[in-house]
Amino acid sequence: MSEWWTYRPEDFLMFSLRVYERLFVLHNQALWPAQLLALALGIAGVAILLMPRPVPRRTLFVLLAAAWAFVAWGFLWQRYAPINWGIRYVVPLFAFEALLLLAFGLWRGGLKLPARWHLPRALGVALVVYAVILHPLTAALFGRGLAGAEVVGLTPDPLAIATLGVAAIVHPPRAAGVLLVIPALWCLGSALTLYLLNAPGAWLPLLAVLVAVAARLLPRRYPPARRKSGSAKQNAR
Amino acid sequence: MSPRSHQLSRRTLLGGLLALAAGAAVPPLAARAAPNELLTRAAPGSGERLPLVGLGSWITFNVGNDPVLLEACTAVMAAFFADGGRLIDSSPMYGSSQATIGHGLAELDATGQVYAADKLWTSDPGGGPAQIEASRRDWGVPHFDLLQVHNLVAWEANLETLLAMREAGEVRHVGITTSHGRRHDAVEHILREAPIDFVQLTYNVVDREAEARLLPLARERGIAVIANRPFQQKRLIRRLADKPLPDWLAETGATNWAQFILKFIISHPDVTCAIPATTRVDHVRENLAAAREPLPDAALRRRMADYVAAL
Numbered sequence: 001m002s003e004w005w006t007y008r009p010e011d012f013l014m015f016s017l018r019v020y021e022r023l024f025v026l027h028n029q030a031l032w033p034a035q036l037l038a039l040a041l042g043i044a045g046v047a048i049l050l051m052p053r054p055v056p057r058r059t060l061f062v063l064l065a066a067a068w069a070f071v072a073w074g075f076l077w078q079r080y081a082p083i084n085w086g087i088r089y090v091v092p093l094f095a096f097e098a099l100l101l102l103a104f105g106l107w108r109g110g111l112k113l114p115a116r117w118h119l120p121r122a123l124g125v126a127l128v129v130y131a132v133i134l135h136p137l138t139a140a141l142f143g144r145g146l147a148g149a150e151v152v153g154l155t156p157d158p159l160a161i162a163t164l165g166v167a168a169i170v171h172p173p174r175a176a177g178v179l180l181v182i183p184a185l186w187c188l189g190s191a192l193t194l195y196l197l198n199a200p201g202a203w204l205p206l207l208a209v210l211v212a213v214a215a216r217l218l219p220r221r222y223p224p225a226r227r228k229s230g231s232a233k234q235n236a237r
Numbered sequence: 238m239s240p241r242s243h244q245l246s247r248r249t250l251l252g253g254l255l256a257l258a259a260g261a262a263v264p265p266l267a268a269r270a271a272p273n274e275l276l277t278r279a280a281p282g283s284g285e286r287l288p289l290v291g292l293g294s295w296i297t298f299n300v301g302n303d304p305v306l307l308e309a310c311t312a313v314m315a316a317f318f319a320d321g322g323r324l325i326d327s328s329p330m331y332g333s334s335q336a337t338i339g340h341g342l343a344e345l346d347a348t349g350q351v352y353a354a355d356k357l358w359t360s361d362p363g364g365g366p367a368q369i370e371a372s373r374r375d376w377g378v379p380h381f382d383l384l385q386v387h388n389l390v391a392w393e394a395n396l397e398t399l400l401a402m403r404e405a406g407e408v409r410h411v412g413i414t415t416s417h418g419r420r421h422d423a424v425e426h427i428l429r430e431a432p433i434d435f436v437q438l439t440y441n442v443v444d445r446e447a448e449a450r451l452l453p454l455a456r457e458r459g460i461a462v463i464a465n466r467p468f469q470q471k472r473l474i475r476r477l478a479d480k481p482l483p484d485w486l487a488e489t490g491a492t493n494w495a496q497f498i499l500k501f502i503i504s505h506p507d508v509t510c511a512i513p514a515t516t517r518v519d520h521v522r523e524n525l526a527a528a529r530e531p532l533p534d535a536a537l538r539r540r541m542a543d544y545v546a547a548l
Contacts (some may be wrong), residue, residue, distance in 0.1 A: 082301040083332045
């Protein structure tokens with residue numbers, strides 16, 4: 001695009017807030033009662049994160065990968081792309097995130113969840129709890145009604161926030177950082193879109209990114225004896 | 238009742254309403270001087286007479302496959318045609334807007350009434366014909382009346398494609414578009430050199446750069462002008478909303494800010510039509526009503542521009 005620097009961000013908005021909000025209403029109508037299953041699976045994911053020794057970690061990553069694949073096809077491609085042609089270029093990123101989750105999650109010696117509680121884990125779990133339980137309620141809070149609720153596993157924002165939460169927790173840090181990039185970019189894009197649409201709650205995805213990055217950067221304290229032993233395996237499962 | 242018969246019945250109903258409203262609101266063409274007549278202006282090159290207000294589709298008609306919003310857009314189109322509107326403008330860049338227009342045209346059985354203005358928007362000129370054909374299928378029209386190179390994207394090659402189509406009788410008129418006052422030098426060059434029928438550019442009571450060179454040049458070259466972004470995508474309306482309308486508003490023929498802005502644009506003798514976009518039936522009627530007598534003369538236009546500038 002020529003002279004792209006002369007455009008305002010809102011010049012790139014192709015649709016209205018009314019159309020954007022109706023996407024979720026139609027999506028929910030088409031998928032009902034899948035929301036109940038998605039919520040149940042989301043709560044199961046939270047339960048895995050709350051386990052003192054989260055053994056079934058692979059289940060969590062498989063669930064997340066399946067959700068990224070489904071949202072790529074079921075929401076982005078089927079619903080969002082018709083009103084926003086740029087989304088066609090985002091769909092492969094969502095598919096790639098699904099593959100990353102599968103690869104890192106199923107790979108032996110891949111991503112692990114911490115066995116001990118520390119602030120980064122608490123922040124990560126808080127993000128996942130928000131994404132699963134509280135984010136759908138924001139639709140009602142902001143006057144859109146629960147018919148337009150954004151449910152984790154079915155729509156991109158809560159899925160990206162939940163993945164940020166998991167990425168804030170897991171080890172090793174480098175793989176976690178890779179896992180964090182696409183959901184963080186989505187949340188930043190979503191926050192910008194909502195801001196330009198003058199939608200309430202535009203700051204929520206942005207806050208989620210800040211919390212996830214802060215959690216990732218915070219030092220993780222381990223008992224000195226275990227650190228000396230150099231056994232990361234004792235701290236992370 | 239089967240879904241098919243339901244659809245037919247709705248189409249029949251809408252068509253009937255359209256015909257009724259058109260009959261009531263729009264005088265026959267022979268009575269163009271009648272008080273309620275929509276004013277038209279002839280496109281300089283072709284002589285095609287177009288109502289001074291058309292219908293844009295950026296954002297407003299990009300509603301995807303939402304059945305509720307598709308029907309809302311169809312209602313806007315029904316009111317537009319009923320009040321005498323003809324030119325609808327879209328682009329493959331506008332998401333699902335073309336398909337929405339196609340939905341409305343099919344529901345209203347109005348493909349014969351519309352002056353279909355679309356755009357070619359691709360940096361790969363080889364893919365131009367395929368894009369145009371996809372657009373035509375979305376609209377559901379046998380051919381476009383006007384095809385424009387969108388925002389001057391790859392304009393040399395894309396304009397060649399359009400000129401070849403015009404030569405082959407596959408499109409009646411060709412043109413170029415720009416917006417936001419961008420690339421006026423390139424637009425001027427094309428106006429001077431290329432045998433185009435239309436130019437689309439941004440022009441309104443606060444965006445008046447086109448008055449200096451482009452509008453006089455378009456007149457000199459016999460090129461019709463479509464004014465886009467009349468309300469600066471609502472920004473201008475919002476900016477003026479809480480400002481007092483002038484005491485002499487009645488002289489302009491306007492009854493509110495939207496009509497004030499539109500009347501300023503379409504009263505420029507070199508502007509063929511303005512294309513405001515809307516999602517509301519009352520607004521489309523209000524917009525079209527701006528294309529009725531009286532229109533401001535040159536002195537009143539200056540007063541209008543000065544008044545807005547002083548706010």
